[in-house]
Amino acid sequence: MASIEIRSVRKLYGKTPAVRGVDLSVEDGEFVVVLGPSGCGKSTLLRMIAGLEDVSAGEIAIDGRIVNDVEPAHRGCAMVFQNYALYPHMTVAQNIGYALKVSGVSRQQREQRVERIAATLGLENLLARKPSELSGGQRQRVAMGRAMVRSPGIFLFDEPLSNLDAKLRIQMRIEIKRLHRELRTTSVFVTHDQVEAMTLADKLIVMNDGLIEQAGSPSQVFRQPQSRFVANFLGSPPMNFLPAIVDGNGRARVAGDLVPWSRLVWDLPAGTKLDLAFRPAAAQLASGPIQPGMLPFAVEMVEDLGSEFHFHGTTAGTSIAVATPVTTELPPEPFAITVPGEAVHAFLASDGSRVEPRPISIKVTETSGADACPEKSLSFI
Ligand SMILES: Nc1ncnc2c1ncn2[C@@H]1O[C@H](COP(=O)(O)OP(=O)(O)O)[C@@H](O)[C@H]1O
Numbered sequence: 018m019a020s021i022e023i024r025s026v027r028k029l030y031g032k033t034p035a036v037r038g039v040d041l042s043v044e045d046g047e048f049v050v051v052l053g054p055s056g057c058g059k060s061t062l063l064r065m066i067a068g069l070e071d072v073s074a075g076e077i078a079i080d081g082r083i084v085n086d087v088e089p090a091h092r093g094c095a096m097v098f099q100n101y102a103l104y105p106h107m108t109v110a111q112n113i114g115y116a117l118k119v120s121g122v123s124r125q126q127r128e129q130r131v132e133r134i135a136a137t138l139g140l141e142n143l144l145a146r147k148p149s150e151l152s153g154g155q156r157q158r159v160a161m162g163r164a165m166v167r168s169p170g171i172f173l174f175d176e177p178l179s180n181l182d183a184k185l186r187i188q189m190r191i192e193i194k195r196l197h198r199e200l201r202t203t204s205v206f207v208t209h210d211q212v213e214a215m216t217l218a219d220k221l222i223v224m225n226d227g228l229i230e231q232a233g234s235p236s237q238v239f240r241q242p243q244s245r246f247v248a249n250f251l252g253s254p255p256m257n258f259l260p261a262i263v264d265g266n267g268r269a270r271v272a273g274d275l276v277p278w279s280r281l282v283w284d285l286p287a288g289t290k291l292d293l294a295f296r297p298a299a300a301q302l303a304s305g306p307i308q309p310g311m312l313p314f315a316v317e318m319v320e321d322l323g324s325e326f327h328f329h330g331t332t333a334g335t336s337i338a339v340a341t342p343v344t345t346e347l348p349p350e351p352f353a354i355t356v357p358g359e360a361v362h363a364f365l366a367s368d369g370s371r372v373e374p375r376p377i378s379i380k381v382t383e384t385s386g387a388d389a390c391p392e393k394s395l396s397f398i
């Protein structure tokens with residue numbers, strides 16, 4: 018087991034920056050997921066930890082020891098790639114045991130170790146097979162076995178599930194989670210798949226353009242995105258964004274004159290441009306005509322996903338999506354939506370950073386008996 022400290026790490030390829038200054042701590046036994054779009058520098062960061070790329074500036078320490086100049090073989094990391102490239106002429110057992118053979122471990126010890134790992138990965142009945150006789154998921158498990166065989170202090174995963182079909186990905190995701198629970202090996206897992214990221218991470222790091230946008234628990238990052246980029250990147254269908262302008266009373270006006278959230282007051286100069294955002298599932302369908310607190314919603318298309326409906330359309334000139342349970346009874350047209358103020362996120366249009374409204378004080382009034390309904394007992398002042 019091992020901890021990782023990354024301090025002000027940069028990577029330039031020629032003059033092009035790929036990683037532009039990253040600070041990150043990975044604690045002993047932690048499972049950290051680095052999530053970001055293609056090209057944002059995830060693989061470069063991982064390869065620098067492994068020692069497969071030099072760092073251009075900054076430091077990487079493993080267990081407190083700076084490893085900038087330490088050979089990959091001596092960093093105690095094992096890497097699992099998307100293209101798991103097993104040796105085609107070797108059996109599963111030989112593939113898993115190869116690294117031990119190369120380093121001179123006796124045949125008997127090798128066999129014991131390979132058997133133990135095969136049992137952990139559910140490969141015990143496949144040890145004599147060649148890679149061509151395995152399914153994609155089984156091959157990926159063999160690749161995991163190869164990484165595990167030397168009991169590395171750190172696992173580095175570079176999009177290991179990207180080549181698998183949807184069902185297998187879910188299976189392997191659960192498998193990896195189970196393995197981590199058993200082995201507690203410090204892990205850094207790189208992906209562009211938000212579901213993988215949300216479900217696997219103890220700590221989630223969202224990267225964009227060579228920088229960390231946000232780090233935190235998956236639920237923190239999902240519920241309190243600190244930038245428009247993070248808000249937009251996490252969630253499916255993605256967050257809805259409505260352009261708004263702060264008026265002289267600190268209220269956000271949408272499409273000129275609508276004030277859908279009169280309780281939200283922004284301590285920002287009049288004229289400040291905001292992007293107000295809410296998740297598709299946070300909106301509720303309602304019926305017009307438009308009353309205070311409602312937004313008109315012109316529905317263009319409804320998708321039936323089996324477990325939920327997705328309504329696509331426009332509100333105040335902006336395309337949005339609304340997700341509802343399938344049991345929802347459709348209100349009569351014209352449609353409108355309401356979104357509770359607590360579900361609204363706001364970002365400065367200028368730089369995309371999150372801003373909070375003035376705190377709303379909540380007064381909880383005493384109620385009792387048949388009236389003790391939690392919703393009624395909350396009143397806004
Ligand atoms: N060996 C390389 N030489 C030059 N540029 C590279 C090299 N590897 C990656 N890059 C560039 O660095 C940036 C980050 O790449 P990468 O770390 O592979 O991103 P990700 O893994 O997030 O998709 C990209 O713009 C990519 O084109």
Ligand SMILES: [Mg+2]
Pocket residue numbers: 059060061
């Ligand atoms: Mg990559």
